[in-house]
Amino acid sequence: LFEQLAEVSAAFRQLRYDALLDNPLLKFDRLLVVERGAGNLGLPANWESNSSLSTSGIDNRLCVLSPLRPDAPLATVYQPPPGRFVGDVDLHFNADRLLFSMPGANGRWQVHELPLGGRGSAAAAAEPRELTLIREPDVDNYDACYLPDGRILFTSTAPYIGVPCVYGAPHVTILYLADQAGAIRQLTVDQEHNWCPTVLNNGRVLYLRWEYTDLPHAHSRRLFHMNPDGTGQMEYLSSNSYFPNSFFYARPVPGHPTQVVGIATGHHGNSRTGRLLILDPARGRQEAEGVVQEIPGHGKRVEPLIRDQLADGVWPQFLHPFPLSGKYFLVSAKLTPNSLWGIYLADVFDNLLLLKESPGFALLEPIPLQPTVTAPRIPDRVDLQRTDAVVYMADVYQGDGLKGVPRGTVKQLRVFTYHFSYRGMGGLLGAIGMDGPWDIKRVLGTVPVEEDGSAVFRVPANTPIAVQPLDAKGQALQLMRSWFTAMPGETLSCVGCHEKQNTGPPNRQTLSARRAPSEIAPWHGPLRGFAFHREVQPVLDQHCVSCHNGQPRPDGTRIADLRGTQMITDWSSAIAGHVSPAVGGKFSLPYAELHRFVRRPGIESDIHLLAPLEFHAEATELVQLLRKGHYGVQLDAEAWDRLVTWIDLNAPYHGTWTEIVGAATVQPLATRKRELLKRYAGVDDDPE
DSSP states (O other): OHHHHHHHHHHHHHHHHHHHHTOGGGOOSOEEEEEEETTOOOOOOTTOOGGGSOSSOBOEEEEEEOSSSTTSOEEEEEOOSTBOOOEEEEEOTTSSEEEEEEEOTTSSEEEEEEEBOOTTOOSBSSOOEEOOSSOOTTOOEEEEEEOTTSOEEEEESTTOBBOGGGTTOSBOOEEEEEOTTSOEEEOOOOSSOEEEEEEOTTSOEEEEEEOOSSSOGGGOEEEEEEOTTSOSOEEEEOTTOOSOSEEEEEEEOTTOSSOEEEEEEOSSSSSSOBEEEEEOTTTOSSTTTTEEEEESOTTOOOOOOOOTTTTTTOSSEEEEEEESSSSEEEEEEEOSTTSOOEEEEEETTSOEEEEEOOTTEEEEEEEESSOOOOOOOOOOOOOTTOSEEEEEESOTTSSGGGTTOOTTOOOEEEEEEEEOOBTTOOOOBTSSSBTBOSSEEEEEEEEEOOTTSOEEEEEESSSOEEEEEEOTTSOBSSOOOSOBOOOTTOEEEEOSSSOOTTSOOOOSOOSGGGSOOBOOBOSSSSOOBOOHHHHTHHHHHHHTTTTOSSOOOTTSOOOOOOSSOOBOSOOOOOSTTBOOTTTSOOOBHHHHHHGGGOOOOOTTOOSSOOOTTTTOGGGSHHHHHHHTOGGGOOOOHHHHHHHHHHHHTTOOOOSSSHHHHOHHHHHHHHHHHHHHHHHHHOOOOOOO
């Protein structure tokens, strides 16, 4: 009887396997895979990218599996030179060529293109060619994708920015565009990495953007999307959300307008591997609202966990999903700690069908070797003769950002930009200020808001821009802990202050729409990094030091010394993530005294949208003290503006990186960054 049951069970398993393998979506005859030695998967940490990997020591090749059966052989398509990584594969829509990342002739990472043989051939049609992108001795290029119009999008370390949370050791990679003639243009100007660009079904580009301007850095990688020319950059999923921490290797579901599939993982812990999720922003964009399903997990609700190592200890582990439909996915998977990384057919019914394993190796990046539908071509909307852009806001009161704030309260918008850290440095706790901010901030100025809440104004293009709505006293009613970027000649529009993308804009004519865009009114002089000793100390010198002069009072007690002539010498921090004491704590005594009376979000505040006025200057002990008339002190309008702006910018001390680490360290990096920014973004700026 037991033997009969075993035979029936084996026959049923074979029937199940044959039925699943007979899926019409698997009727292609060749599957591209990367075979890589199991001892070194070549996966960067979740705060790094390829430039942090060794350019040697990888045992891998690009293969074809044909037919799709576990007993079928793997035929070599391309065998790289010994030890060199080959991966980040992107197949052209016509399936006649592909892009991949590999260390190039100059020892830096480069994008290569490989022509493929015809149907029935496993071999490449020719040797790969290294694309001529940003071929510089200090720049890496990788992780590219084809665009529908024949151009190529790729990531590069040319911005010369370092990852702040690890003091600039890894090099930040962001997005660039290369046309058929070889012209290259920078598309993003972000603080942190852009990863995994891919083309959506509507022709826009999906990518993962990491940002943490005064946010928790372990939970702030967001899916973004934009037009191929860089216009229309906006959130796709997860703004103001802890979950998921990261969503790598996202791809659009074929034929669906909004669904994507990808790998949800954490910050520390697993490198890129994690949980297989289907997401849909049409369902919602916050936390787990957009989760359609986890695989496996049919019929189960996905909880929006707040956990650094989000996917550690979860099995199976997944990598590199390739959606065949909204229900079936090719994916690299490791089912248990002792399993091999194999290629599986996964489905929403929790089936995981093994297609191929290779003893001693991991099989990664499955891609059917067949043509796919070319996404629509979106015409360029940039005007490269211009260096500015226009921002139009329909109604600042729309959205939860100013929910409950009476109309007429907002009088202006403060417009500021960021000066992100160079390689080899970063705004860890104690670098720029006592408790942040992460980045140096530079105030561009203010623009008016009409009575109906609308505004229209010009901003510099290719510049990270943030705004703060101000009341009649020039105090921020809400804090924007992010940025937007406009391309040259772009008209960028939003409805209001953190309005939900899944709602429509108001259908009305605004006052701002009837006039020309406002120019930004400069803030007390030329653009510069906001530094306490430059902007706030003069206010103290004029109004405070006659009493706060370091001298004992008649009764022998001492009050705070606000003269600005003495630096503190005993800075230290017991909080994880602080900067080295050799670098941090370069603050004046008045700053150390004054910041204690300021209520502000700090370096890593709640990632959720702040309540309106939560950190309003009037909620600060310092402002309350002065408003009441502190020993007859009467500040003039400019003094108040300087003090309030310092509070609204999260109480920074330093306004340049030179002030923190010295000119000898900064100047070579600043010069090189300025050169590359001018060449590829048309921006010539010296923030130092």
